[in-house]
Amino acid sequence: MNIHEYQAKQLLKRNGVSIPTGDPCHSIDEAKVAAEKIFGAGHKLAVVKSQIHAGGRGKGVFKHGFQGGVKLAKSVEDVVQCADNMLGKTLVTKQTGTDGRVVSTVLVAAAEDIQKEFYLAVLLDRSNSRPLIMASTEGGVDIEEVAEKHPEKIVKMHIDPAMGFQPWQGRKIAAALGIKGDLAGQCAKLVAAVYNTWWECDASMVEINPLCICLGPDGKEKLIAVDAKIGLDDNALYRHKDILEMRDLAEESPLEIEASKFNLNYIKLDGSIACLVNGAGLAMATMDIIQHYGASPANFLDVGGGASKEQVSAAFKIILSDPNVKAIFVNIFGGIMDCNVIATGIVGAVKETGLKLPLIVRLEGNNVLAGKKTLAESGLTIISGDSMADAAKKAVQAVVH
Amino acid sequence: MSILVTPQTKVLVQGITGEFGGRHTRLSLDYGTQLVAGVTPGKGGQFFEHAGHKVPIFDTVAEAAKQSGATASAVFVPPPFAADAILEGVDAGLELVVAITEGIPVRDMVRVKQAMIGSQTRLIGPNCPGIVTPGTGKDSHGGCRIGIAPGYIHKKGNIGVVSRSGTLTYEAVWQLTSRGIGQSTCVGIGGDPVNGTSHLDVIQLFMADSETTGIIMIGEIGGSAEEEAAEWIAKHGTKPVAGFIAGATAPPGRRMGHAGAIVSGGKGTAAAKIEAFKSAGIGVAATPSEMADTLLRMM
Numbered sequence: 001m002n003i004h005e006y007q008a009k010q011l012l013k014r015n016g017v018s019i020p021t022g023d024p025c026h027s028i029d030e031a032k033v034a035a036e037k038i039f040g041a042g043h044k045l046a047v048v049k050s051q052i053h054a055g056g057r058g059k060g061v062f063k064h065g066f067q068g069g070v071k072l073a074k075s076v077e078d079v080v081q082c083a084d085n086m087l088g089k090t091l092v093t094k095q096t097g098t099d100g101r102v103v104s105t106v107l108v109a110a111a112e113d114i115q116k117e118f119y120l121a122v123l124l125d126r127s128n129s130r131p132l133i134m135a136s137t138e139g140g141v142d143i144e145e146v147a148e149k150h151p152e153k154i155v156k157m158h159i160d161p162a163m164g165f166q167p168w169q170g171r172k173i174a175a176a177l178g179i180k181g182d183l184a185g186q187c188a189k190l191v192a193a194v195y196n197t198w199w200e201c202d203a204s205m206v207e208i209n210p211l212c213i214c215l216g217p218d219g220k221e222k223l224i225a226v227d228a229k230i231g232l233d234d235n236a237l238y239r240h241k242d243i244l245e246m247r248d249l250a251e252e253s254p255l256e257i258e259a260s261k262f263n264l265n266y267i268k269l270d271g272s273i274a275c276l277v278n279g280a281g282l283a284m285a286t287m288d289i290i291q292h293y294g295a296s297p298a299n300f301l302d303v304g305g306g307a308s309k310e311q312v313s314a315a316f317k318i319i320l321s322d323p324n325v326k327a328i329f330v331n332i333f334g335g336i337m338d339c340n341v342i343a344t345g346i347v348g349a350v351k352e353t354g355l356k357l358p359l360i361v362r363l364e365g366n367n368v369l370a371g372k373k374t375l376a377e378s379g380l381t382i383i384s385g386d387s388m389a390d391a392a393k394k395a396v397q398a399v400v401h
Numbered sequence: 402m403s404i405l406v407t408p409q410t411k412v413l414v415q416g417i418t419g420e421f422g423g424r425h426t427r428l429s430l431d432y433g434t435q436l437v438a439g440v441t442p443g444k445g446g447q448f449f450e451h452a453g454h455k456v457p458i459f460d461t462v463a464e465a466a467k468q469s470g471a472t473a474s475a476v477f478v479p480p481p482f483a484a485d486a487i488l489e490g491v492d493a494g495l496e497l498v499v500a501i502t503e504g505i506p507v508r509d510m511v512r513v514k515q516a517m518i519g520s521q522t523r524l525i526g527p528n529c530p531g532i533v534t535p536g537t538g539k540d541s542h543g544g545c546r547i548g549i550a551p552g553y554i555h556k557k558g559n560i561g562v563v564s565r566s567g568t569l570t571y572e573a574v575w576q577l578t579s580r581g582i583g584q585s586t587c588v589g590i591g592g593d594p595v596n597g598t599s600h601l602d603v604i605q606l607f608m609a610d611s612e613t614t615g616i617i618m619i620g621e622i623g624g625s626a627e628e629e630a631a632e633w634i635a636k637h638g639t640k641p642v643a644g645f646i647a648g649a650t651a652p653p654g655r656r657m658g659h660a661g662a663i664v665s666g667g668k669g670t671a672a673a674k675i676e677a678f679k680s681a682g683i684g685v686a687a688t689p690s691e692m693a694d695t696l697l698r699m700m
Contacts, residue, residue: 124507126624126661129514129595144666161515202508235480235660236506265658269650280592280658281566281621284647285689288671291650292688300651302658305549305567335551335571336428364575366551388572389690 001232004051006107007246008230011201012208016193018224022109024051031083034108035076042217045111046073048082052101053251056093063090063100072111079108104250112224117210118177119143119154120191122198131159133195135173139210165195179223183213186223194225201243202236205229255318262314264303271296272326272399274319276312278303278333278342286331289388293396298325306337312345316353327358329395331388332365339363339371347378358383358398362391403534403586404561404606404613405497405523406473406545410534413438413471415478415486417449417458422477425501425549427451429475432552433536433543438469462486462493473497475531475547483527484509491522499547500527500597507660510595517597524597528660530567530589541583550574550587558583560696561607563600564619565592565626565659569647569689573617576693585613592659594623600630608639615641615700617692618683622648623661623669628677635681643684643696646674 003011006024013019021041023034031048038046050057050069057069066085073079083106092100117139125132135155138146146153155176159165170188179187190211198206207229214224237244249257259266265280273290277283280302287297299319303311319325332342346361362385363371375382383398385391406412412429416422417439429436430451438457439449445460459465462474474495478486483502490498505527517524525532531548535541535555546552554571556578564570570589577584588603590596600618607613620627627646634642649671651657653664664670678685686695 124511124594126594126626127629129511131511147666161511199508202506204507233507233660234656235504236508238481239506267652267655267657269652277568279566279568280662281564281570281619281647282568282572282689284566284621284651284657284662285569285572285645287650288647289688289690297650300657333568333571333575335554335568336549365554365571387690389688392688392690 001234001237001247002053002251003230003232003243003246004053004105004248005049005228006051006105008228009225011230011243012194012197012225012228015197015200017190017197018222019228020109020112020224020226022107024105025083025108026087026105028080028083028087031106031108032076032080035073035079038108038110039076043110046079047071047109047111048073048079048086049107049109050086050091050103051105051107052091052096052103053248054093054095054101056095057091060091060093062086063092069093069103083108102250112212112214112226114226115213115215115221117212119146119209120194120211121205121207121209122195122203123205125158128158130161131195131198133157133159133169133173133191135177137177139212143209159195165192167192183221183223190223201230202233202240204231204233255321259318262311264301264311264315264318266318267300268322269297269299270324271298272324273395274298274301274322274325274328276301276303276315276319276328276330278305278307278337282331282333286329286388289392290329290396293392295396295399298322307342307345309341309345309348312342313349313352316349316355320353320355325357327360327395327398329391330359330361331391332363334363334365334368336366339365339368340374343371343374347374347380350380360385360391360395360398362388402610402612404603404610405586405588406532406534406547408534408536408543408545409435410473410545411435411437411469411471412545412547413440413462413465413469413474415440415462415474415476415490417441417456418444419477423449425477426456428552429546430454432546433538434546437471438465440465462489462495466493466495471495473547474499476500476502478502480504480506484513487513487524488516491517491520495522497523497525499525499529499531501529501531501548503528505593507593507595510593514595514597525588526591526596528593529591530570532586532588534586535584548589550589554578555587556583558585559612559614560584561610561613561616562587563603563607563616564589565621565661566619566647569619569645572689573619573692580693580697582693582697585610592621592661594661600626601633604630604634604642608637613640615696617696618642618644619692620644620646620674621659621662622646622651622657622671623663625669627674631677631681631683634683638682641684641696641699643686643692643699644678645686645689645692646671646678647689
């Protein structure tokens with residue numbers, strides 16, 4: 001699960017990370033109140049940030065023409081004007097696709113006087129199953145580019161999960177980033193707090209980009225997480241009721257939400273051949289074989305190991321609500337599940353939905369002969385494939401002609 | 402020989418009285434596996450009965466192992482309690498713990514991996530179909546089946562199969578069996594980002610196993626376990642290996658069903674894994690339909 005920037009900052013603040021003062025606002029009135037607080041406290045500049053689960057907000061463009069999903073504002077009126085141009089409007093960035101996302105929340109925060117930018121992240125290193133801290137002096141830019149062109153500018157440090165984060169590790173990272181004096185102590189504490197956020201929240205990733213040295217109104221330098229992103233381990237959400245409440249359904253595809261109600265794992269793609277498969281590995285492989293024979297998959301869909309009649313029926317309805325779909329490819333290896341149960345489910349779903357599109361079915365496994373007989377005797381036009389390759393070829397032919 | 406388990410291996414089931422664990426206990430008993438004990442805390446002293454079998458249930462793994470002589474376990478415990486169940490099996494000194502459970506939090510597995518350093522126990526999984534060493538009877542009856550794989554699709558023979566995905570394992574096994582080619586052992590290592598046994602671990606066991614003459618290795622997007630195995634095979638491989646990588650068409654940044662099947666930060670792509678396979682001399686099946694044929698052409 002992903003959460004918004006303002007929510008990520010709330011979780012970081014809870015663990016002791018400094019963040020710019022500010023509030024999430026859902027209306028122009030709320031934005032005005034937030035702005036008055038910021039300018040009233042003596043800040044000279046505020047920033048209004050569109051809250052969507054996609055990157056590239058700063059360079060994004062709203063569909064009504066307003067430039068930039070992140071804007072600086074010099075006055076309360078400025079903030080109100082920006083919020084008015086963002087709230088309820090659709091923002092298109094390089095990560096949203098052409099449809100864009102509707103902005104329903106803006107973060108109105110104090111714009112810090114930034115002296116220097118860094119990068120800091122905590123994630124899992126899958127190669128040794130340990131948490132990994134990554135830090136870099138190259139902040140505020142695309143870290144993947146830094147990793148490619150200047151890997152020496154990224155400092156990596158593993159954490160022993162039995163020991164937890166150790167103070168010397170914080171000092172070492174501060175030194176590697178060239179942070180000295182009072183700020184070095186602040187940095188060590190901040191890195192520890194970011195690591196604790198990762199661990200305590202069961203995050204898959206915590207990323208602060210940029211982490212900044214900012215000059216406060218008192219003339220003192222301070223380390224502040226100016227932007228933040230947190231991804232969470234879905235499997236651990238059951239023990240984080242507070243974080244689960246941060247889920248924003250508007251950021252998820254309606255079809256994917258509908259699928260999850262039936263325990264179906266569905267991901268919408270751009271192609272024309274819909275797939276209905278049992279098992280995640282086979283579902284990916286089915287997408288691949290469609291592409292191999294020259295067409296594109298419309299979706300990933302794993303109906304799981306024990307697909308019921310209800311699930312098959314729901315799966316058909318979800319697949320058919322995608323207007324790009326021109327054919328359906330059902331690929332089932334019924335190891336333990338009965339192929340005849342699946343076949344009966346398919347026949348029922350076809351009749352229920354009044355399917356007009358070509359349907360290609362490949363059945364293999366337990367009780368397969370009875371399953372094929374059920375399909376053949378249904379009176380429906382179902383194209384049968386002898387093997388996965390044969391069925392995939394037939395599915396591709398069905399959309400090419 | 403096979404790897405990890407033989408038809409004589411005595412197996413216990415943690416979570417034997419649950420619906421999922423119970424169903425697959427019955428299927429393993431039907432397959433002829435030496436399934437000798439079950440564990441469900443609070444139900445010690447009862448029995449799991451099925452088709453003339455009477456499997457004793459114990460409160461703890463230590464007790465079950467001691468009384469029954471089981472050396473391997475299948476974990477069917479729900480996700481919030483699964484990490485604890487794995488560690489109980491480790492403490493009981495089992496040789497092998499196979500965690501079938503899907504949905505264990507990553508943080509729990511990070512701690513389990515850490516706690517298992519230096520232990521004698523091998524963990525397979527979690528989020529895996531388990532292990533099958535086929536038997537010599539009809540439809541491979543009499544083999545050792547730990548987990549949820551369909552037993553009847555197997556055939557006793559000399560090909561080792563290792564995969565992160567359940568259904569793709571069955572697909573490969575079925576392709577082999579329907580061509581009259583049997584398997585030494587089939588291992589599903591699981592689709593999670595943190596697992597007990599890697600592709601490389603299983604490949605090393607197959608290379609050292611005198612009964613195994615060829616290997617099918619199935620991978621998918623995410624992580625770098627396939628690349629690590631390929632690198633080792635390039636240097637030390639002595640047997641033909643064919644493989645398939647699933648997920649070439651998966652969009653970056655999306656989790657494709659398995660918690661570990663994700664391309665993130667440009668890492669873990671199918672293209673990189675296929676390239677690693679090719680440069681290690683591993684035969685790459687162009688489609689999942691050709692896994693067995695790709696290997697057979699190399700043998």
